Amino acid sequence: MTPADMQNIIFGLVTGSILAIATVGFSMIRQTEGFINIAHGQLLTLGAFLGYFFVATLEMNVFLAGLASMLLVGLFGVLLSIVVFRPVAKSGPLAQLFTSIGLAYLLFGLIRVVFGANVTFFPTGFGGRLDLGPVNVTVGEILIIVVAATVVGLLALFLTQTRLGTWIRATASNPELARLRGIPVNRVSYAVWFVASALAGLAGVMVGLIGNVHSELGWTQILIILAAAVLGGLGSIYGVLAAGLLLGLAMDLSALIIPTSYRTVVAFGVLILGLLLRPQGLFAAKGRREA
Amino acid sequence: MKPGLRQMVILAVIALVAAACGDAGGEADTTVGGDTTTSAGSEATTTAGDGATSTAGDGEEGPIKFGMLIGVTGDYAPYYDVSKAGADVAIAEINDAGGVLGRQVELVVVDNKSTVEGAVQGFSQIVDVEGVHVLGGPESDGAIANLQAIKDLQLPTICPACGTSELDEAGGDYIWRITGSDSDGGLIAAQFARDAGYTRVAMLVQNTEGASAPADVFKQVFTEIIGGEVVADVRFDPGQSSYQAQVDQAFADEPEVVYVGSGFEAGGIILTEWQRRGYGGGFLFSPDMVVPEIAALTEQGVEIGDGVARAAIAAYDTGSPAYESYAPRYEAITGEQPTPGLYDANQYDQYIILALAITAAGTTDGPAVAAEITELLNPPGTTVYSYADGVAAIEAGEDIDYHGASSSLDVNEFGNLSSPNFGEQNIVDGQWSQVATVELDPSLRP
Amino acid sequence: MTGVILFLVGVVTLAGIYAILAMILNLEAGWAGMWDLGLAGLVAVGGYVFIITTQTTHEDVVFAPGWPMWAGVVAGSLAGGIAALIIGIPSLRVRGEYFLITTLAFAEVIRQLSINLGTITRGTVGFNQFSRPFESLVSGSAYRWFLLAMVWVIVLLVYLLMRRLGHSPYGRLLRGFRDNDPVARSLGKHTNRHRIQTFVLAGLMYGAVAPLYVWFIRTVTPSLFTSEVTFVTWTALVIGGIASLRGPVLGAAILLVVTEAAALVQGSGEMAVVLASVRFIVLGLVLILVMRFRPEGLAKERDAFARASRRVEA
């Protein structure tokens, strides 16, 4: 393995960590609520802008800003689920999907009215560069990976060790049976929307930190989130984590063999290949449930 | 089902009937325009001119409408505010000097959404609904999308900021470009590299037309004519959250300098990554990077100031009286200095040119106005630096040669600047500033 | 006033083009139940193949055979069909949301290829100087009326075709698959083969109508074929009434006229950013409200096929 390979693995880990965080929430909604939420990308944008606002205007510490942004976007997600999505739940996944597309447009417009259409950069340093033999990594990148890993760890604990978390997994695993067994589906739904939206907010802050903050973020990110979600097996949370990382690595490692202008083609190429080999998703253990 | 079918048939019939009527109307328009352009009477020509540009047909009463078809939203949105400010300065100047042909001038802004589809619909809106007499403002893709329609409608159009190589030989009859082309931008960057003695250059180029066209010229000139080596040519798609692998690839073979051809959205990310990793070295920037957002990065610790990053952009002619009079008025609106990378002075110049052309033609008739533009930009003639001076000279029966705030604005047969001014830009104290003017070396032309 | 009418001619022409796209989408999505989010890719294939095969002179492309226009349309159509076949074989193994996402991915790949294969597609520059059909016969501003008529005649033809298809045994079969795949399969119908057939048919049609879009826009660049085309078509279909007959046309007409005519409401320059954002807000709100209060859309499938289903039951 050459130094360039290893360096690109680090890049891929960073890309993949953010992607995994962004996709897990999307996937949870897909599984427990039963539809594809295109507006997830806009929640990410909102997170990025809120994080930027906290850091740049209120001069908050970046960790605090990230937390505050998660909290606000999470609550906003719950609100959206009640006001926008619950009323169309009975109309089926197509109606829900298009409600989410409508919501994406609506949020996109609102974000532009409130925050403007300009591109901005977080006014915060990213720590120094650390040389580890042939490769190097910056403190900020380590933090992103560490934060992503911690959040995933906490999420796993929440899902396996708490009653609410078990209910969420049960609902994701078999939504109809969850209703039959008297699981409080509303509470599960609120929890899922909060967690998923908060994760979108966190991913938004991370994207903003490593890249930039602008209103188009949501549209560009949702495509790649969809790819990761399908690759992981829609709704399989651990599969999605793996898929996010894999996709990040594939995109950055592909730079070594083919021109980087094909980076997005690589992402979708991996997706298509994955579906050809395992139509139910690369990491999904059970058979897919049809929409 | 039957009612549905009936509705469709009715719609289709209406469409066909309308088409037939439109056909007749269209012919009438063309005839009127063609017949009366030679007529001397100003009253008649004004009316006819409206017909020829198939406008809403307002008479000689009311304001003359100057169109601005521009990206208010979308990718070009960040340029909008300053562009509008530049245009406002011109419109105010024109109206303060008594308007054009005794009529006030009104600026009509229509959003092209920074997309091709938006440009086509916006063009129809600004021409058909608003009935503008002349047009300015479009960016490269918007101008290209409507190129054919502009010629069909004989609508005098000035492109203040289109770099596209598609316009290198397409204009001169109804469309003019008053900024340096992308091709020249690539050329001047190569000249920079030569003068600095660079032999090993890497390239980081965004996969969009405005970025890749000059980059290709740069690469061709630098390798074939100057004899340098491009050690890495990394192309990327915009809109990604990070470009770590791409930046790493560009710097892998330790180039002396990296040419960055990119919009500032991706460019900003690239520079922050460069800073984090401490790759070192220097940059040559494409003109799109010469915007305040990039300069402001130095305040966030990205060390590209003081000549680390150099760019050559079409310079403003800061010594020109036109510039000296324009700059304070622009500053009064925006609180900022005119900025060459933002093309605000070009936006200003275009409307002064169009107003002078209408004055010289004595009509708003498209072909007549268009016929004046090349003449009033080029010598011979009395050199004028403002709208009022130009009007005075025209009324005195003189030929004029307008020198603008952006440059002397001499154009060639294709409506392109024949000798665009370039200035070397460095970031000093968090702002782009011009450190030298550069003359393009013609021997480098491929 | 005549100016507004001329502007509306453009809007109604565009609405017609989207009406055609929405009718084709209705065939594959509304009746056959294949949620295709990649139609922009198929339109791109048709448009590019048309423009490339009809080009005569472009020193910077390797292939400019200069075929006559009708041959270009046929080639574009065939290319659309072939692309659909290539896309369909892997992605029709999966259904529902997976199909939706793979088609979206394919469309993005096609767009990326159109950017990166510069020697064939002229990259991001694209094509902008080409002639349009009968341009020598129909002059200047009248051409817009001609294009309008042409588009809406094709809307009518496609509508008649769809009406025939919808009421044919084939159409009933498709809707049957959509509603109850296992049952259809148990009846011995090869659902997958029919799906691929339908998707290829849709591809052929997307490819064939792509030149209309090209003639209207008068330029071909990769940025024309983003997923916004797909989303607008879907929104039109959903608002109009998915799986109905008139819905796609109704939806496209209303959506395009409302959103484009909203451009006529122009405030001051300072307000322009806000106003332009309001367009997205309105679009989003309309979609949300239609989904909430009339999820079947304005025209309903039940109404369109009421007689047909009664006949089946009898």
Next chain:
Amino acid sequence: MTLLDLKGIETGYGKIPVLHSVDLRVDENEMVALIGPNGAGKTSLAKAAFGLLPAMRGSISFDGEDLTGATTARRIHLGMAMAPQVENTFPELTVDDNLLTSFSTLAPEDSAAAVENAYALFPRLAERRRQSARTLSGGERQMLAFACASGTKPRFLLLDEPTTGLAPTIVHSLVERIVEFKDGGASILWIIEENPLEVLPYVDRVYVLSNGTVKAETKAEDLLSEEALRTLFFGLEE
């Protein structure tokens, strides 16, 4: 006394009804069987009873309370429970978590006791308590489904064909457990597709469903002749 009462039920998927005007009742401490050929609408009837499919027409009541538009949660709260035929477990969850989750309506200490009860009833499940439900055999899955549905001591239990594809010995022991449960005072609606001879002896009344309507309602004894059964399970129309 009538516990569950369905009157004139019409239900279906999307716009297509699969049940037409079905009347069905289950009395207190009664075991009722529902039989009929594949695709007759038995599972749809079960889903309608629990509000998983909407009742387009007709009414549903339980213990005298009208439940026609009530949520599934309300029905569970009143003491209704069901073990579906397929997808009857949470495959990603362990056996333990399946049981715990199923007893979420109970207080925490009661649910722990209910889990131990279930293991006492089905020792094989206790051996597999840490395994995910996906890894269970078909018989173990049916045991788990029944244990989950019956563990909260519901007054009414709907079993959607719990014996499909199971080995005869397992069928036998499962039927025994179910009968014991009924003898404890509960009512059962049992959807039968296979093994009728194992089940019918315990059944009080039988509904025969075909093409979405109730074709007959009889005493179980009348059906126990072989000829009647053959007619029933190989199609009614021929």
